[in-house]
Amino acid sequence: MSEEFLKLLSASQRTLDEGFSHLPPNPAPSLGEAASAILQRVAERLHDNYPYAHPLYAGQMLKPPHPIARAAYSLAMSINPNNHALDGGRASSAMEVEAVAAVAKMFDWPQHLGHLSSGGTFANLEALWVAGQLVPGKAIAASDQAHYTHSRISTVLGLPFVTVPSDATGRMDLTALEHLLATENIGTVVVTLGTTAIGSVDPLDQILALRKKFSFRIHVDAAYGGYFTLAANLSPKTRSAFDAIPHADSIVIDPHKHGLQPYGCGCILFRDPAVGRFYKHDSPYTYFSSKDLHLGEISLECSRAGASAVALWATQQLLPYTPGGAFAQGLESGRNAALNLYERLTKSAHFVTPSAPPQLDIVFWTPSASTPDASSALAEAIFDETAKNDLHLALAQLPTRFFSRDKWENLAISDQKSTVTCLRSVLMKPEHLLWLDHIWQRLYAAAVKVSTVNTSIEPA
Known part of the structure; x- marks a missing residue:
C-alpha cells in the first residue's frame, strides 16, 4: 500500500469525521497491545495466496480493485x-x-x-x-x-x-x-x-x-x-x-x-x-424515514x-465510462494482450490453439501431443513448471471440438463429448500487455523443459 494512498485516505477520513464533530465525543476503543501482533499474523497468513494483483498472475479472472475504490470503500x-x-x-x-x-x-x-x-x-x-x-x-x-x-x-x-x-x-x-x-x-x-x-x-x-x-x-x-x-x-x-x-x-x-x-x-x-x-412487500419498521x-x-x-x-x-x-477514455483503454489493452499471446502460441510448435482468436481477453490452449490425454498430462506439467517461475496460469477442461480435428491422431469426428485439459489465461489487467514478454518467456521455458522429458512435444 503506497504512502500516497495512506495520505489520501487519512485526509479524507478527517473530512468525514468533521461532518460529525458537533456530536459529543465518543472516541473509538483502543485496539490494545495485542492488535499489532494479531495483524502481523494476519499479514503472514495472507502470504498463502497467489499474487493476484501482479501481472505475472495470469490465471483466473481476479483483478485488483482500483486504489480509489479501496480508499472509498475503507472510508465508507x-x-x-x-x-x-x-x-x-x-x-x-x-x-x-x-x-x-x-x-x-x-x-x-x-x-x-x-x-x-x-x-x-x-x-x-x-x-x-x-x-x-x-x-x-x-x-x-x-x-x-x-x-x-x-x-x-x-x-x-x-x-x-x-x-x-x-x-x-x-x-x-x-x-x-x-x-x-x-x-x-x-x-x-x-x-x-x-x-x-x-x-x-x-x-x-x-x-x-x-x-x-x-x-x-x-x-x-x-x-x-x-x-x-x-x-x-x-x-x-x-x-x-x-x-x-x-x-x-x-x-x-x-x-x-x-x-x-x-x-x-x-x-x-x-x-x-x-x-x-x-x-x-410490507415492512413494519423500515421505509418510514x-x-x-x-x-x-x-x-x-x-x-x-x-x-x-x-x-x-x-x-x-x-474513470468514467466513455469510449476512448482511460477506463475503455484498459479493456482494450487486455484484449490486445490476449490477441498478442494467441498469435505467439499459434506460431509455436509447442502448443495447439483454437482456430479462432480470443473474443475478449481470455486465451486457452493446450500442448501439442499425439492424443488429448497426452496433451492434458503435459498441460498439467507446464502449469506446475510455470508456477515454479512465478507465472501463474489456470487449467480448464474443455471440449476437443474447440480445436481442429487434425490436431490429434485417431480422434473420432463423432466424439462430441471428448475433452482435453487446457492452459488458460485471463489477461484482464491493463498492464498485462506490457508484461507479455515476461509471460511468454516463462511459458516457453516451461514448455521446453517439459518437452525434454516427453518426446510428444516437438521443439518450436
Whole structure:
C-alpha cells in the first residue's frame, strides 16, 4: 500500500469525521497491545495466496480493485452503511442510484430499474425470478458454455432448465436454439456476453432476430464481459452482439470483475421499470424515514453493503465510462494482450490453439501431443513448471471440438463429448500487455523443459 494512498485516505477520513464533530465525543476503543501482533499474523497468513494483483498472475479472472475504490470503500466502512433502506444509508443509497444509472447509460438504457447486488449470482437470480413471474412455468434456456449458476438458479426457482449446444467457438448454436423455441416451452433465453471459461460471446443480435418468429424474453448475462461494450477493438461479430444490448429485457454485470471494484459488487438492470411491482412487500419498521425510493423495495436482498456503492461511484468519477477514455483503454489493452499471446502460441510448435482468436481477453490452449490425454498430462506439467517461475496460469477442461480435428491422431469426428485439459489465461489487467514478454518467456521455458522429458512435444 503506497504512502500516497495512506495520505489520501487519512485526509479524507478527517473530512468525514468533521461532518460529525458537533456530536459529543465518543472516541473509538483502543485496539490494545495485542492488535499489532494479531495483524502481523494476519499479514503472514495472507502470504498463502497467489499474487493476484501482479501481472505475472495470469490465471483466473481476479483483478485488483482500483486504489480509489479501496480508499472509498475503507472510508465508507467507518460508517458501515446498509443500502437496504434510507434509514441505514442515505448518502450511499443516493450514490448507488447514480452509479447504477452510469452503468445503464453505458448500455444506452435511459429508462431502467436496477440496483447493485452482492455479485453476479444473486443478480442473475433476480433476473430469472422476474422472468418466472412474467412467463410462469416456462423453461430457462442457456448455452452449454453459460455459467453453471443458471441451472442451479432455475432449480431454486422451480423452473425447467434446458441446455443449448454451442458451436466450435463456444457461441450458442442458433439452429439448436431455434428448434427449442419452436416447442414454445422456452420462456427466457440467457445470452452470455463473455463466458467465464473462454470468453465466448453469444450472437445476441441474431438471437434477437428470432423474436420475430417466437415469443420469449432475453436475459443478458454480461457479468464477465459487459464492460467490453466500451472497447473499440472487438471483432465485427462480437461488436454486433454488444450493440444489440439495448434491446434485451435484462442484463447483469459485475463491477467486481472488470469494473475495478472489491468483492462483492454485482449489478442487475431491467429495461422495463414496471417489473418493480414484483418486489412489492410490507415492512413494519423500515421505509418510514423518507417517501423517496428505498433500494430494498426493488431488491430481493435485504442488507447490502453501502460501501460497495460508494467505491463504485468514486471509481466512476475518476474513470468514467466513455469510449476512448482511460477506463475503455484498459479493456482494450487486455484484449490486445490476449490477441498478442494467441498469435505467439499459434506460431509455436509447442502448443495447439483454437482456430479462432480470443473474443475478449481470455486465451486457452493446450500442448501439442499425439492424443488429448497426452496433451492434458503435459498441460498439467507446464502449469506446475510455470508456477515454479512465478507465472501463474489456470487449467480448464474443455471440449476437443474447440480445436481442429487434425490436431490429434485417431480422434473420432463423432466424439462430441471428448475433452482435453487446457492452459488458460485471463489477461484482464491493463498492464498485462506490457508484461507479455515476461509471460511468454516463462511459458516457453516451461514448455521446453517439459518437452525434454516427453518426446510428444516437438521443439518450436
